[in-house]
Amino acid sequence: MSAFSAPPPARQDRRKARTRAALVAAAQHLLSEGEDAHASIQAITELADVGFGSFYNYFSSKEELFEAAAATAVDDYLRWLSERLPDGIDPVARLIESVRQTGRLALEQPRIAAILTRRLALLDNGDDPRGQRIRADVRAAMAVGGAVPETLEFDILVTATLGAIMAVLRRTISLSPAETAEAADVLAHAVLRLLNLPSTGVAR
Incomplete structure (x- = not known):
């Protein structure tokens, strides 16, 4: 050659x-x-x-x-989250563990956490595969609590859940590691109450 x-x-x-x-x-x-x-x-x-x-x-x-760049960050976040979720857990435990881990995102992936706080729409878009993934987890957990998907109440609760997560992410960016872990656990149980879900089997 x-x-x-x-x-x-x-x-x-x-x-x-x-x-x-x-x-x-x-x-x-x-x-x-x-x-x-x-x-x-x-x-x-x-x-x-x-x-x-x-x-x-x-x-x-x-x-x-x-x-x-934003879409790649969300894909990286979902991959990071999947690696931390045990296989075979029930829908409520899966959702709450997802919330708890996401609350700790700023500790391990500060750049991704900062991007997510500015691009919430990527996670709240039911027409996007990323948003569908989040909604599927919420839908499965809410079904355990007897909620009816595909209603206005469901859509509002999904948005409220994502809003709560984003609010905590914004706070944890400036918190110490110990405060971040505490905030993540508080968020997880706040989501339980918001969605009126049972706490049986969910770690406190």
């Missing part, structure tokens, strides 16, 4: 993946700091340490990049 031959496709793909990942990581940093609204494409590419001209090989606008 000539020294001037193009690199193999696999190498090109890896290089493209690294460049895209660098842009997404830079956008996530700006999102977590609340600096996305005023960031220029030049600033983003400098933060990502990639050439300005390469930006448009991956995204048509900075808005598209920030949407991709």
